[in-house]
Amino acid sequence: MNPRVFYATCAALVGFVLMYTLPIYARLPRTFYDPVARRWFFAANATPIPMGYVGQIIWGIAGALVAGGLAMMLASRKKDAPSDRAFALGSAWTLTAIVIILGYFTWNNWP
């Protein structure tokens, strides 16, 4: 049993959902693909046709890698076995982050 995997998985998922949402919420620049002009560009906003979805996924993957890597590194320094409370908090934070972000996108795009 390796608790580092637990911490890294929780952190990577929280990192993914938060960083996936951040460019939309904070209007940060991301990669867009314009399917009509067939070109890629980096911007915070674009007209309706260019797709910012790929850029958003890249932000999410970067967030997952950074958060998961940091959690793995910090957990490897910890000598004690993780407590029951740590497992409960990790699970709760991860699942809550997912539910909140699903709700955020549903609310923002509701027909």
Next chain:
Amino acid sequence: MLFLESLARPILIGHAIAAAVLVGATTHHLLWCRHYLFGRYGQIKAERRFATICAIAFVATFIAGNLLYPTYKVRVRAEYFDNPAAISDEVKLRVQQHATIGVAPTPAPPLVASLSPVARLFDIKEHWVAIGCAASVALWILSRKLHPKDDARVLPLYVGLSAVQCGTAWFGAVVGLVTASFRSVGGPV
């Protein structure tokens, strides 16, 4: 010609097949996980296999959907859903065709709105499946490296991720079918 537009139909069929596998596998996985809540770990080998199938099917469905996305965005969304004139013309043509083939004419609606709400529902689906795909990969890692059988404290996260994986797969499949129905069996309005 848009990116992969000439291959859009075969990719769509592959996307649909992968999605069907995904919905079946994630439902199976969630149903098998319920035994863990009662401390029964008899089906662990099969459950782990399903976690792998779910992750592969989710990633494959997601990649196929992303390859189709440029075609959807221009040919379906911009040229149809967000274009009330195109929808209005299609309604008129269908009413004419009802008369030609002799079926009882359905009265044309007084006002043809755009189908932008359908496109927005599709946007919600995109975000749900992106997060579901991440949850599916995380669940697969847990199934291999830190299974609830080895440490029961992982169980809430494990079953929760299985539920997220299953819920997002079902939502994606249903919204995908609803979206596709608007130019086929459902008609434009």
